[in-house]
Amino acid sequence: GAGVSQSPSNKVTEKGKDVELRCDPISGHTALYWYRQSLGQGLEFLIYFQGNSAPDKSGLPSDRFSAERTGGSVSTLTIQRTQQEDSAVYLCASSPETGFNEQYFGPGTRLTVT
Amino acid sequence: SQKIEQNSEALNIQEGKTATLTCNYTNYSPAYLQWYRQDPGRGPVFLLLIRENEKEKRKERLKVTFDTTLKQSLFHITASQPADSATYLCALVTKAAGNKLTFGGGTRVLVKP
Numbered sequence A: 001g002a003g004v005s006q007s008p009s010n011k012v013t014e015k016g017k018d019v020e021l022r023c024d025p026i027s028g029h030t031a032l033y034w035y036r037q038s039l040g041q042g043l044e045f046l047i048y049f050q051g052n053s054a055p056d057k058s059g060l061p062s063d064r065f066s067a068e069r070t071g072g073s074v075s076t077l078t079i080q081r082t083q084q085e086d087s088a089v090y091l092c093a094s095s096p097e098t099g100f101n102e103q104y105f106g107p108g109t110r111l112t113v114t
Numbered sequence B: 001s002q003k004i005e006q007n008s009e010a011l012n013i014q015e016g017k018t019a020t021l022t023c024n025y026t027n028y029s030p031a032y033l034q035w036y037r038q039d040p041g042r043g044p045v046f047l048l049l050i051r052e053n054e055k056e057k058r059k060e061r062l063k064v065t066f067d068t069t070l071k072q073s074l075f076h077i078t079a080s081q082p083a084d085s086a087t088y089l090c091a092l093v094t095k096a097a098g099n100k101l102t103f104g105g106g107t108r109v110l111v112k113p
Helices: none
Strands: A005-007 A010-013 A019-024 A031-037 A043-050 A065-069 A075-079 A088-095 A109-113 B003-006 B011-014 B019-026 B030-038 B045-051 B056-059 B062-067 B072-077 B086-094 B107-112
Touching (some): A005 A088, A010 A019, A019 A109, A043 A075, A075 A088, B003 B086, B011 B019, B019 B030, B019 B086, B045 B056, B045 B062, B072 B086
Parallel strands (some): A010 A109, B011 B107
Antiparallel strands (some): A005 A019, A019 A075, A031 A043, A031 A088, A065 A075, A088 A109, B003 B019, B019 B072, B030 B045, B030 B086, B056 B062, B062 B072, B086 B107
């Protein structure tokens, strides 16, 4: 079956511009996560959606970052007024339910802010 | 402060040998710990999960141990193959953090033929 998909795969933007990154989770997965991975680093948690519950936004680095999940499926991560330090790979993952289930990751969006 | 540490130096190993990776954590009480594999330009792929009350888990050539006293998990790849070359990430979940995974920095493994 189809895995987690993300678009675009690469995004180059100028400092100060807004960007939107999209994630399509695996159908039926109720949990959706966004992470950020800088070059050679581990994954940094950003935000977590579970069903209709309020999202856990505790990992968002600043108020320039926001995310939505529409209809319990597709999610969009928005970065406003991008800065060079926002350059990283943004990874989305979904999970069939909470608890002890593994996460299924998409291929990521590589964001470069010039 | 809370930390999850994996050896940042790459592990070079000869084909057929056993690769052993370490994941150490401080100031966490994990409910369970997961290991993922990540290839360049790709997202991580889940490999194994081990719960706090489990000492060891196996899957094919992979073995994970979990010592909550030492605050350490070991990840073993037996009979390693060049195709095992990748970065391996440990991640833990604490009861307090709900379902968020906190990842270590990963260890790169290079298996030479």
